[in-house]
Amino acid sequence: MGWSPYIYKFVDGGESPVPLDLQLVRAVLEPHDVGNPELKVCEDGSLQFWIRAPDGSEAELFVDDLGIAVHRPHAGGVWSIVAELVSQLGAIVINPSRAGVVCRTEEYADLPPSMQRDAVIVEMRGEALEEALVGPQNS
Template sequence: MGWSPMIYKFVDGGEVPVPPDTAVVRAVLEPHDIGDPRRTVGEDGWLGFWIRASDGSEAEVFADEYGIYVERPQAGAVFGIIAELASRLGAVVINPSRPGVVCRAEEYAHLPAVMRDDVLVIEMTGQALEAALTGPRRT
C-alpha cells in the first residue's frame, strides 16, 4: 500500500497554495531523475520525475499548478531530496494519512490560520522529515 506526502507553498496566511516554482523543482529533482526525460512534462502539463537517492531509495514525484505529490517514497536518503525541495520552495509537507503539517519555522507564519494548530516544526533534513512523516502518530 502506498502513501503520498504532498508539498504545498502558502503565502501570507492565504488558504490557497501558490504554484510551485518549476525551475526550482527541476533544479532539485532532475539530477536524481532516472525516468525517461521525454516524459518529464506530461500532456496535462504536470512535471513528473522518478527519483533515486544515492542509497537506492526511490520515489515518484509529480508537480502541477497546485503542489507536488510524492508517490511511495521509500525509507532512506530520498527524504533528503524531498526535504531539499520543500526547503528551496519555502513549502510545507503534508502526509494525508496523518493529521498535521511538517515545516520549518520560516514557513509557519505563512500557513493559513486553520492549519497552524497542528504543526510540527522541524529542521528540514531528510532524517527529520522521514521521522516526522513515518514516526509514531501524533495526537
C-alpha cells in the first residue's frame, strides 16, 4: 500500500513547518531501527529508519529537516513508536487520505488556522493515532 502519513511541526499558527530536532528523532527511532546502519544517513543528510515494534509491525520513515514520511505502516505496535515520536517532537500528523490533521491538544493552537478546522485531537497513543488515521481495527 502506498499510503504515507506525514509528521510536521508548526509554531504559533505559522503556515510553514519548522525544522525538527533530528537528534531527538534519532533518539526515539534508533532503538527500534532494524535497517542497515550504513544506509541510515543519505548523501543529502536526510535519514532513513526501518522500525519494528515488539509485535512485529513495521514502518519505514524518511526524515529531513522539515518533516517525516511514514511509509507502509503496519497495523499494531509500530503506531506506538510513531505516537511517541510525534509527542516528543511536539508535532502533528497529516493524513493524506483524508486531508486532515491529527494532533494533541498541546499542538492544536500552533496549527495554521487553515488546518485547525479539520484537525482531530487525540491523546497521542498508538491505538488512538492509528484509529484516527485509518479507522478502528478489527481484532
